[in-house]
Amino acid sequence: MENITKTFQHGGVDWICEPWLGAGSMGIGRGENPIKFTLPLLLLQISVFTLISVFFQFLLRPFGKFVFLTQILAGICLGPSVIGRNKQYMSTFFYKRSVFIIESFEAIxxxxxxxxxxxxxxxxxxxxxxxxxxxxxxxxxxxxxxxxxxxxxxxxxxxxxxxxxxxxxxxxxxxxxxxxxxxxxxxxxxxxxxxxxxxxxxxxxxxxxxxxxxxxxxxxxxxxxxxxxxxxxxxxxxxxxxxxxxxxxxxxxxxxxxxxxxxxxxxxxxxxxxxxxxxxxxxxxxxxxxxxxxxxxxxxxxxxxxxxxxxxxxxxxxxxxxxxxxxxxxxxxxxxxxxxxxxxxxxxxxxxxxxxxxxxxxxxxxxxxxxxxxxxxxxxxxxxxxxxxxxxxxxxxxxxx
Missing domain, CATH: 1.20.1530.20 (Na+/H+ antiporter like fold)
Known part of the structure; x- marks a missing residue:
């Protein structure tokens, strides 16, 4: 099945169809892009978020412990307010399937x-x-x-x-x-x-x-x-x-x-x-x-x-x-x-x-x-x-x- 995302409208609602590639990747040695798979992308998002959060904790350390504040700042940086202004980044990090997965973990x-x-x-x-x-x-x-x-x-x-x-x-x-x-x-x-x-x-x-x-x-x-x-x-x-x-x-x-x-x-x-x-x-x-x-x-x-x-x-x-x-x-x-x-x-x-x-x-x-x-x-x-x-x-x- 080709890796093609299709978007169409039906009844005034946008429908997005993506082929299911699986959770894990076989690796770049097999010619696959790991970021297109669920688990590698999720691990990459968590890793980048943690690094940015630690960076903000280091900057705000003289003012005390603001764990929740630094995490919110890291989340905003990953979103469309800062880094997300780059369309290439958003299409790679936050394409439709990855957003559904993140929202599911958010609810849990x-x-x-x-x-x-x-x-x-x-x-x-x-x-x-x-x-x-x-x-x-x-x-x-x-x-x-x-x-x-x-x-x-x-x-x-x-x-x-x-x-x-x-x-x-x-x-x-x-x-x-x-x-x-x-x-x-x-x-x-x-x-x-x-x-x-x-x-x-x-x-x-x-x-x-x-x-x-x-x-x-x-x-x-x-x-x-x-x-x-x-x-x-x-x-x-x-x-x-x-x-x-x-x-x-x-x-x-x-x-x-x-x-x-x-x-x-x-x-x-x-x-x-x-x-x-x-x-x-x-x-x-x-x-x-x-x-x-x-x-x-x-x-x-x-x-x-x-x-x-x-x-x-x-x-x-x-x-x-x-x-x-x-x-x-x-x-x-x-x-x-x-x-x-x-x-x-x-x-x-x-x-x-x-x-x-x-x-x-x-x-x-x-x-x-x-x-x-x-x-x-x-x-x-x-x-x-x-x-x-x-x-x-x-x-x-x-x-x-």
Whole structure:
């Protein structure tokens, strides 16, 4: 079969057909170009990404450790913003089949990261903080969202970019994403700074856990409403909503007892058996596949399973030690490359920068207000309230998705 890529349109959609060459190459000695094969190209992309990331770490070393920042910069450099401006490079490194492979590894990485970070979070922290965490969580859900939508409309009306002051879909989506927070991101940062057991750290995490519960409930309600509106068959929409509830119940009352049984079978002080680790990975894949089948994003299943995972050793932090090496050193480069591939700074105008920066500033300030007002009312020291406000504004890996 000739190595020819064919592109044609059908039903208003572009279809791309490429011959399947296989994963591995027989080598240049057989007259084959290894980069045209899946595995050599993936290894080359990871190697180049790692070299560029190490270079940025060397440049930024005087300012401290910025692992995530250096990885994002490396991903942007590999994308169309810097090196990707060369069409020959893009056609060699990021032709269509390679992009599909990178995106698949990106999704798998995000799946594991969601589970690893979530299974380390102790939800009992909300009870220890008390009523203030619930009030903060509710306000963190409402105030930034409302302020972000109003800001999007006003900014679009004053700075252009939308007729009648209605923000375009992308600007509206950015406002929603910026209003959303992930306690997993804050947990990772506070863990590295050894601030998990401090008063501001506990308050920030507990508040964001409440926020995330409200956000997921709103998200599932939105999906249920959309299913009922979009699907003509109302019985099918009802069935999907029911299956979503069944998935959550199965995770809590079936998968969680299985993990507790494995934990009880592991002697104290010993690590988890390899067979048990394989079972947990299968449970993770099943929940993510189930979420996809019932109309939810795949990582929803990983987050729910992580919250249901028992926090005591050898689970919890023990799973991070078992799986973390593979995730952070192999899958993470694929994840960052996938993000960098979708970033093209050359298409961003000065007006866009001003509009988005104003929107970001409004939402950041709204988050600070949502934390400061109830905290001061409950006699939390001003400095602690300000510190918690900065904590809930932390962004990282999840926001890159």
């Amino acid at each position: 990485c995000f799946l594991f990261v969601c589970y690893i970070t979530t299974c380390q979070v102790d939800t009992r922290m909300v009870k220890r903080v008390g009523k203030l965490a619930f009030i903060n969580g509710i306000l963190l859900f409402l105030i930034p969202f409302v302020c972000g939508q109003f800001a999007a409309i006003i900014i679009s009306k004053r700075l252009g970019g939308a007729p009648d002051g209605i923000p375009p879909a992308e600007f509206h989506h950015v406002a929603i994403v910026e209003s959303t927070m992930y306690f997993q991101v804050v947990y990772g940062v506070l863990s590295s700074l050894k601030m998990l057991n401090t008063e501001p750290g506990r308050l920030a995490l507990a508040s964001m856990m409440v926020h995330d519960c409200l956000a997921w409930c709103f998200f599932m309600l939105n999906i249920a409403i959309k299913l009922n509106v979009d699907l003509k068959d109302k019985n099918r929409a009802l069935l999907l909503s029911l299956l979503q509830m069944v998935m959550i119940v199965a995770i809590i009352y079936v998968f969680r007892p299985i993990m507790k049984w494995m934990m009880g079978r592991t002697p104290e002080g010993h690590s988890l058996k390899t067979s048990y680790l394989c079972v947990i990975c299968v449970l993770l894949f099943v929940t993510c596949l189930w979420a996809e089948f019932v109309g939810l994003p795949y990582f929803f299943g990983a987050v729910v399973l992580g919250l249901a995972t028992p926090k005591r050793p050898p689970l919890g932090t023990g799973l991070s030690d078992k799986i973390g090496c593979f995730v952070w050193f192999f899958l993470m480069p694929c994840y960052i490359i996938g993000i960098g591939y979708n970033i093209n700074l050359s298409q961003v105008s000065l007006r866009d920068v001003i509009r988005y920066e104003i929107l970001f500033g409004v939402i950041r300030f709204a988050k600070m207000i949502a934390i400061a007002l109830p905290s001061l009312y409950y006699n939390v020291p001003l400095w602690h309230a300000i510190l918690v406000g900065f904590m809930v504004n932390i962004q990282g890996l999840y926001d890159g998705n």
